[in-house]
Structure formats: structure tokens, C-alpha cells
Amino acid sequence: xxxxxxxxxxxxxxxxxxxxLVAFTLDASWANYQESRLExxxxxxLRNEMAxxxxxxxxxxxxxxxxxxxxxxxxxxxxxxxYPLTPAxxxxxxTQILSLNTLEVPSSVLSSVVATGQLGLISSVQIRKALAEWxxxxxxxxxNHTWHREETDAVLIPAIxxxxxxxxxxxxxxxxxxxxxFDLDPTGLQRDPTFETLLTWRLGRQEATYAESxxxxxxxxxxxxxxxxxxx
Numbered sequence: 001x002x003x004x005x006x007x008x009x010x011x012x013x014x015x016x017x018x019x020x021l022v023a024f025t026l027d028a029s030w031a032n033y034q035e036s037r038l039e040x041x042x043x044x045x046l047r048n049e050m051a052x053x054x055x056x057x058x059x060x061x062x063x064x065x066x067x068x069x070x071x072x073x074x075x076x077x078x079x080x081x082x083y084p085l086t087p088a089x090x091x092x093x094x095t096q097i098l099s100l101n102t103l104e105v106p107s108s109v110l111s112s113v114v115a116t117g118q119l120g121l122i123s124s125v126q127i128r129k130a131l132a133e134w135x136x137x138x139x140x141x142x143x144n145h146t147w148h149r150e151e152t153d154a155v156l157i158p159a160i161x162x163x164x165x166x167x168x169x170x171x172x173x174x175x176x177x178x179x180x181x182f183d184l185d186p187t188g189l190q191r192d193p194t195f196e197t198l199l200t201w202r203l204g205r206q207e208a209t210y211a212e213s214x215x216x217x218x219x220x221x222x223x224x225x226x227x228x229x230x231x232x
Contacts, residue, residue: 039121040231045109046131047227053105053138054220060103060145061213068210070096071203078189078196085186094160094184098152100206103145103213105138124230130223137216144209151202159198163189 074093077085085093110131113119122128163185189195 035121038118039123042109042113042118042121043127043227043231046113047224047231049106049109050220050224050227053107054217054224056103056105057141057213057217057220060101060141061210061217063100064206064210064213066096067100068203068206071199071206075196075199075203078192078199080191082190085190087184087186090184090186090189098156100145100148100152102149103138103142105142107135107138110135124226127223127226127230130219130226134219134223137212137219141209141212141216144205144212148206148209155198156202159192159195160184160189163192 070093074085074097076082113131119128119131122131
């Protein structure tokens with residue numbers, strides 16, 4: 001009799017333990033499934049953000065390439081032994097040289113993932129490492145773009161100013177605001193050794209910015225490829 005009771009108790013104990021283990025297994029499986037779904041959603045959102053960032057970087061590099069080309073052409077035309085720039089040529093070159101904007105790339109998804117600690121949900125070590133390094137690459141390029149704009153206002157424009165005459169053009173219509181037009185003296189500017197030194201140094205900084213942008217573009221492209229491979 002006692003043996004039968006012991007067997008019954010033992011069987012019940014085994015069933016209870018088995019039930020607990022099954023419950024833990026199901027909970028763990030469900031948790032893994034939820035984390036897998038969350039990781040997939042995060043990767044998709046990051047992939048879309050990186051694709052948008054890549055487009056911005058490519059557009060910025062195309063703009064910077066035009067600025068560098070115009071800067072090189074103007075640099076080659078500086079000095080006493082070069083043939084004179086026409087006012088139209090000078091205006092076209094300076095319009096391009098002064099057109100570089102700051103670099104702004106989308107990063108709200110990545111910032112949120114990092115801030116909430118969800119970066120650890122990404123199973124790929126390679127992707128986590130690339131995502132962690134990417135903001136610093138963006139910051140380096142953006143800082144150079146910001147420098148370019150600030151240097152344009154603080155240094156380049158004052159260097160050009162002595163050779164620029166501003167004239168107001170009145171349309172002759174009542175209550176119409178006049179607009180300003182700039183007449184640049186390219187001959188005086190071409191013979192200014194200080195301006196030549198400034199433009200040469202500025203060109204070097206622009207080329208360095210382009211190289212850093214190319215590094216950022218490659219890192220972004222590689223990151224997109226890694227995420228695509230992970231999503232397959």
C-alpha cells in the first residue's frame with residue numbers, strides 16, 4: 001500500500017516538474033520569438049534610415065565635387081602670369097564655390113536604438129560594431145561642412161569684399177524693393193597673393209572633406225549590405 005502511494009506521489013512530482021519545465025521552455029521560446037521579431041523590425045528601420053542617409057551623402061559629395069572643381073579652376077587662374085578672368089567667369093566660379101551646404105543625415109532611429117539599449121538585441125556583432133562607429137564618421141564630415149560655411153562667412157567673403165562693388169538696381173515700379181547686384185573686379189583678385197594662399201589652403205580642406213565623405217559613404221554602403229544579409 002505504501003509503495004503504491006509512494007509511486008503515486010513520485011509520478012505526481014514528476015508531472016509537476018515536467019509541467020514547470022515545459023512552461024519555462026514555452027516562455028523562453030515566446031521571449032526569443034518576440035526578441036527576434038523586434039530585432040527584425042529594428043533592422044528594417046535602420047536599413048531604411050541608412051539608405052536615406054546614403055542618398056544625402058551622395059548628394060552632398062556631388063555638390064562638394066562641383067565646389068572643388070570650381071575652386072581648382074579659380075586657383076589655376078590666380079597669379080600675375082595667368083590670363084584674366086572675365087566678370088562672367090568670376091561670377092560663375094564664385095557662385096559655385098560659395099554654394100556648399102551643411103551635411104544633415106537622418107539618424108533618429110539609430111539614436112533611439114542606442115538610447116533605449118536595443119542595440120544589444122542585434123545578434124550580429126559586425127552590425128553592432130558598425131552602428132556604434134557610424135555616428136563618429138558622420139560627426140567628422142558634418143563638422144567639416146560646418147567649418148566650411150563658417151569660414152566662408154568669416155574669411156572668404158571678407159577677402160573678396162575689397163574687389164566687389166555693390167550697386168542697387170531699382171525696377172522703377174512704385175513700392176518695389178530694389179535688389180543688389182555684385183560687380184566683381186577679377187583682375188585685382190587674381191593678383192592678390194593673400195587670396196591665392198587662402199583659396200589653396202581652403203581647397204586642401206575641401207579635398208580632405210571629400211575623402212572623409214567617401215569613407216562615410218563606403219561605411220554606410222557596407223552597413224546596408226550587412227543588414228540586408230542579416231534580413232535574408
